[in-house]
Amino acid sequence: MWPLSCVAVCGGTHGNEMSGIYLAKHWLRDPMELQRSSFAVTPFLGNPRAIEKCVRYVGQDLNRTFTTEFLSSTEAEDEPYEVVLAREINQTYGPKGSAQAFDFMFDLHNTTASMGTCLIVDSEESLLPMHIPCPIYLYKLPGEETYSINSVAKAGLALELGPQPQQVVRADLFSQMRDIIACALDFIELFNKGTVFPAFEIEAYKITGRMDYPCYPDGEISAMVHPKLQDKDFLPLNPRDPIFQTFSGEEILYEGNTTIYPAFINEAAYYEKKVAFVKMEKHMFSIPGLQRD
Amino acid sequence: MWPLSCVAVCGGTHGNEMSGIYLAKHWLRDPMELQRSSFAVTPFLGNPRAIEKCVRYVGQDLNRTFTTEFLSSTEAEDEPYEVVLAREINQTYGPKGSAQAFDFMFDLHNTTASMGTCLIVDSEESLLPMHIPCPIYLYKLPGEETYSINSVAKAGLALELGPQPQQVVRADLFSQMRDIIACALDFIELFNKGTVFPAFEIEAYKITGRMDYPCYPDGEISAMVHPKLQDKDFLPLNPRDPIFQTFSGEEILYEGNTTIYPAFINEAAYYEKKVAFVKMEKHMFSIPGLQRD
Structure with a gap:
């Protein structure tokens, strides 16, 4: 695996999950804490219109829209806002499956469920995320196409923190999410600089x-x-x-x-x-x- | 004070506060547990369109719309849905301040704050609610007009339970809210039948x-x-x-x-x-x- 040079961190793929939204907004004002020596980190807001309205989505769930069907669709007048947005995000951080795509994307989420902190990864074959020390949830059903925002990058994961009500930011979860991103960026820095991470066994859901x-x-x-x-x-x-x-x-x-x-x-x-x-x-x-x- | 004959219980004044919404929907399907011998209880849904969309309100906060200004306004084409609704609710359960108004209205709410269970009452002069054994929060600022949905009835209170995320129903809070309404209806039954409730001192916020x-x-x-x-x-x-x-x-x-x-x-x-x-x-x-x- 090659060193990573371009990493994106997305908050607000769902416009009412506030930890990632306020973190991304903070990093857009002051990106200092994202800086590492061996790669560049770009924070961005996933669904600006949904964030503005403080709702999950405006037309359809953005985080189910990164399939070939939607990404390769041609512009239509009555298409949902999120389909337009997905094509734009795919142009900026992808294109999905291409050599120009970002090397890694973190996508920040909250849930009202008591799931603590967990990483959502498409499958156990996503090697780099599997090495990050955190409980892991593998979301892809057999034969299913990837559809999430982080699938436009070469690798990625979603970070899921809860419980937190929609439209609310809790300082404790905000700090946890910030700490995990810092830790994950440090992990990539070590990887880029040649640290060897040995094979291991892990339980995952x-x-x-x-x-x-x-x-x-x-x-x-x-x-x-x-x-x-x-x-x-x-x-x-x-x-x-x-x-x-x-x-x-x-x-x-x-x-x-x-x-x-x-x-x-x-x-x-x-x-x-x-x-x-x-x-x-x-x-x-x-x-x-x-x-x- | 005269015995009470007509009592209303409202769920869904805010369309994303689910304990009261599911309770009122349950009572509309099966009103048996609301029945008492000395008075009639009418359950209803406060803001049907907001409930349908699972949002707090559609045009403006219904629970701030029961002022003379809104209630006496004449129909206008561009007026918010909740202003129309407030006039209708006022016709059915009021009119506010009139002899025909319902004797009492309970209004069921949830908050994302950790407020436990509390009664929200306009002022300490609302005698009957002050006798219900529960922590009490007096909401009216000095000189302020009442504006809440229960102000259309002769007396009333809002029940506030939390923490619960918006759009979520938790079985524990649902049961608590159901128990408090049962207890409050029993209290009214005792009052109607002549039970004497002695004077007392109470701390309230x-x-x-x-x-x-x-x-x-x-x-x-x-x-x-x-x-x-x-x-x-x-x-x-x-x-x-x-x-x-x-x-x-x-x-x-x-x-x-x-x-x-x-x-x-x-x-x-x-x-x-x-x-x-x-x-x-x-x-x-x-x-x-x-x-x-």
């Missing part, structure tokens, strides 16, 4: 599917995340454990046959898709050593 | 003003609620205690001369007004006894 809310016949959700599941992200959920409580007070149990590890439990942004949590398995991965060519 | 976020010259906020103040609603804040942390890392201290009791600390909905918290004083009030005529 891999998505297997999504759990929908139960609904009334008219499509309205009819239950909430069970109080015993609330705030239990990344902890084991066993067959027959309670997962929902209906508004009338009944319990609904998990009907699967194996233990899973839920994440994004009760995430605000997933209500519109009626998703209550993401189902994950815990796997052991053998990560090869890492050294610059 | 009274608003004195608001604390704005510090800003850059361009108007953007330049600091966050200090980690030592975050989640400390209703606890004493003393002169020279830290209240803000700037994005560059400096501390800003409280410059007042007396101890205050902040509330709505880091409430998501107050960023647009650049309000970081509400300043309150703690006072002892002598509440006269209560008995039906």
Whole structure:
């Protein structure tokens, strides 16, 4: 792997996730703390119009728009704002899959779920992110195309911190996110300067599917995340454990046959898709050593 | 005071505060648990269009729209949706200040602040709410006209539960809100049936003003609620205690001369007004006894 020369840090891919938005705005005013000797770091705001309105997105979710279909689409009058934006971002930091693309992109997110701090990586084959010491969530389903903003760079990851309400910035999470970026930039500096990172084994969580809310016949959700599941992200959920409580007070149990590890439990942004949590398995991965060519 | 015969319970005055919205929707499907023998209870959704979009409001804050100015305005083509709605709600549950108005209205709210459970009452002269056993926050500034949705009824209160992110329903807060409404309806039933509630002394918090976020010259906020103040609603804040942390890392201290009791600390909905918290004083009030005529 070659040394990295161009790194981007994006805040506000979702316009109501405030840690990354205020961090990126701060770095745009004063980029000093991003400076390293062996590479350049460019902070930017992902979705300026959504940030202005303090909403997740204006027309469609920007972070699902970096597919070949959208990136290669031709301009149309009625296309969503985020499709135009994705093509622009792809021109600036990509093009996706090309030699001119940025070497790495960090994308900063918050969740209302109690997920602590975790890295969201497309798959275990993304070698460099797998070496950063942090809990890891592998988001790509088998055969799925990458669709996230950081997929326009040659490598990248999303940083997910929670719980934090949408539209709110908490000083504690802001500091954590700032510290992790500082640590990750230091890691790239060491890599660029020839540090050898040996092979190792690591447990990581891999998505297997999504759990929908139960609904009334008219499509309205009819239950909430069970109080015993609330705030239990990344902890084991066993067959027959309670997962929902209906508004009338009944319990609904998990009907699967194996233990899973839920994440994004009760995430605000997933209500519109009626998703209550993401189902994950815990796997052991053998990560090869890492050294610059 | 006469017995109460008509009571309303409103959820969704703010369309992204989910405990009250899901409770009211549940009661509209199944009103059984609201039934009492001595009075009728009507659940309703405050701002249906904002609920549909899962936003606080569409045109302007409905819960600031129940003033004489708005309620007596004549229809205009370009008026905000909430002004039309306020006149309709005033017709159904008021008119405000009239003999036909509902006897009591409960209005259900959530906050992203760690305020636990509290009752928001216009002033200590609202006798009936002052007798309900719960921490009390008196919101009306001296000389100010009432402007909240429950002011269209002869008496009322807002129930404020937090912390809960906007657009999220947590089972624990949902149950608490349901229990408090059950308890308050039982209280009215006892009052109607002639129970004597003796006079007592109570400490309550009274608003004195608001604390704005510090800003850059361009108007953007330049600091966050200090980690030592975050989640400390209703606890004493003393002169020279830290209240803000700037994005560059400096501390800003409280410059007042007396101890205050902040509330709505880091409430998501107050960023647009650049309000970081509400300043309150703690006072002892002598509440006269209560008995039906």
